[in-house]
Amino acid sequence: MSNPSRNNPLLQRFIPEARELLQASAGGLLRLEKNPQDGPAINEVFRAVHTLKGSSGLFDATALTRLVHAAEDLLGAVRAQEIVLDSSLVDMLLDSLDQVSLWVDRLEGDAELPADADGVASRMASGLRARVASKDSPETATTADATLPAEAPPIWLHRLPVESLRVGFRRACRGATVLALCYEPDPGCFYAGTDPLQAALQVPEAMAFTIEAVAPWGPVADLDPYHCNLRFHILTDAPRTEVEQAIRYELDQVSFSPVSARDLVQIAGEPSDGPVWDDFYEAASAQYAAGDLAAIRASAATLRSFTGPGLWRNDALSWLEDAASATAPDHDLVRALIDAAGTGRFGGAGNSTVSATASGAPTTLLDGPNGAVARSILAGQRQALGKDGYDEIRLASVAAVVGNLLVGLGLDAQRHAFQQAIVDTHESRSTLPLLIFLDVLESGGTPDTLPPSDPLPSITSATDLPKAADLPKSTAPGPGPGPGPDGAARNAAPEVRAPQKTLKVEQAKVDLLMNLIGELVVSKNSLPFLAKRAEETYGSRDMSREIKEQYAVIDRLAQEMQGAIMQVQMLPVSDIFDRFPRLVRDLARKLGKQIDLSVEGEDTAADKTIIEALGDPLLHIVRNSLDHGIEQPEIREAAGKARTASLRLRARQEADGVVIEVQDDGRGIDPARIRAAAIEKGVIDADEAGRLSDQEAINLIYRPGFSTAHEISDLSGRGVGMDVVLTTVEKLGGRVSVTSRLGEGTTTRLTLPLSMAVTRVMVVEAADGVYGVPMDMIAETVRVPESRIQRIKRAEAFVLRDIVIPLMRMSTLLGVPARQRNSDEEAEEAVLVCQIDGRHVGLVIDDFREGMDVILKPLQGALAGMRGYSGTALLGDGRVLLILDLKELI
């Protein structure tokens, strides 16, 4: 597969998807850490990581795939309740996810992973794998025991040529880890450019390599040569990482099963009997008891040389010889092989019995000559069922296999029950009935005595499955092999999750729509002008009225359209809130503080640009709270507070804006210290400081220069980055306020507009022109008789409801001569009372006009640097309205 490039559409789809999946897994992990029994959470994390692994396999990002794979294995073990998820494990997993996230960023930029990725991946992956390996702690021993059948050797192992098994056996006896690979390529893989044969041949150190058809071949003419119908079985003793590297693109279609030497033993031949075997059995048992493996080997070799080579027991001897000459002999295996040669029966794995002779009637259904094979087939099918949950295709193949097995074993009586179980399975869309059937069959019961139409009563007789009945919430330990609670929980999951119909659209396309609608709004605004002209210039009143009617319709449609497209741009605040649980957790651990974070109103939506820009300011606020606001547990305890501090993130929608609050119950801001620091720093003088109210003192932390001063931030416990907060929020047209009570906590409140797309402005006449003033700056409009304007030296002011409001003349600010007033006009000034930085200022203008919604376009090109204007907007009659930026102007 070639390197993915920047214009690789698959990669472009993968990147946002990967980020979502990473986010989902991190969120799930945090939930799990709080409540390890959270079944849906583990399933969610597992599913996300699994999907990530699958889709990452499409790219040349082996390191990423490998790391995710390791994480998936670990999560799988957690899900199977083999290991307990603790904080350190969560740390490891989160670190891995972070690494993956870095790589995803890298993939987006460079379309390839950094050079050291392989090293990092294998280091982190082996760390994760080490945890999987160490799962057999005493407390989980029972679960581990119970999962043994799930690790049963793959059934196809015995279809491999005996010579290959023998080679594998010898290597396993020498301590090598033998892996059994089953590679079943996707039927459509040829279209993806995959050549499974070549891929399979890449597996290093293959001791056995077999190919088989998945479905029987039909007539050659009917064959679809491009539909892959092959399956590969490979036995190798190469390290797993090497194997994975070799077939890295096919990993999700390959199942790996480590096999032990015992699994590889396959004894064949004619049954035989005689005193010579009994003698050997006695002698070898004695030698075994004495621990003399060399002697065992010698006796085995001797006996083998004079018994018939075609005999089953003779064959057993040859395996015994190999086992006994191993460098690190498996004593149990030697014992089992001695038993095999001595008694004609091989114990095989666990307690299942392989009998070479058909002597003795089977005690259970599966104790016939092919019992062990049948068992392992059943185990494999159960595993498949449990793994995939309810899946029509999988079910069909399982049904076919089990059906054939029943026929093969001559268990005709069970076939009816089996058919019934299949029908039930289809009806209930759950694998449960089939699993119960298999379970009973395997445990040696007589499935045909079950009332097959009603699986529930039989549950009590099935060993592990009752827990599966109270699903999907059940998180009880499921020691069942494979199909445990999670198997059924996964069945339930797809039913709960309604299919999401989401369209991923490029931002630019939405922006274009937005612009077009903006234009539409503007052109729509020209209709009233047209109506006016129709009436005034052409004297047609009717025409004017009709235009106005049409205008009303278009106006309504345009507004709806605008609303709709703004909805598209809306994102829930959870987009930014989601990162905080992780951040707070990490920081709290680092600082040794105990913090309980609660998030409210995540569903509150706001414009995408706002949500995206809010990330940083919120980060600063939360970090400040954690760092300075919240005290150490001991200090809190001494102050009579709970050891665990609470930090609240709240979002809610208010009239035309979104309010986001960060509230902590920490030590609060001390206004006295702020005052002292401000004086010391020379931000204000002592007199001024004395006049400030506590709230005003707290507001000082926003003063630029103040916030960055290190010693002050340490003193106040606040301030680092507060100017970042302020500037960002104000740029978005929002406001910041901080309230704090000493010793009780601090609340920072951000108020933001819902959308930035449309700005409401008031059109004013000033200095022989019309200008727009953003509505949110305007507190009120008043007409002030000239007599009430008082001059204080060169400045002017007037009193509005007992408050002195300084006056400024717009003409002075804009540097144009003031309009000459007609002498007969009443001496009255139009004053726009604006609120700037929390202070009121009166702006003297010539006249007020209407308010309107405009699409604000920032000044561009040569005008870009001009101060005093925040942008332009197009009026309905084609004129350009300059929008004033009062903060810069005053």
Added chain:
Amino acid sequence: MPLRIARTTVHFEGHCSVEEALDLQAFFGRVKVPKVVLTQCAGLHTALLQVLAAARPASIAPPSDPTLAQAIMPFLSGIGADR
């Protein structure tokens, strides 16, 4: 051309790619007693392998490349034995 058809015999030469699968299938549909010679074959696509498997030709001369022969011949001859 890696797939050379001479009357009732198809010769695989060099690396035989997926594009030849339909030709090979057509060949087996046409010829009653097909013979396959893999001697010169250095590698063949899985699609060709499964056409061979499905067609069960009367005779297959194994590839001279031992690795390839080892990998595919047991499979192909096993199919033949099933007949």
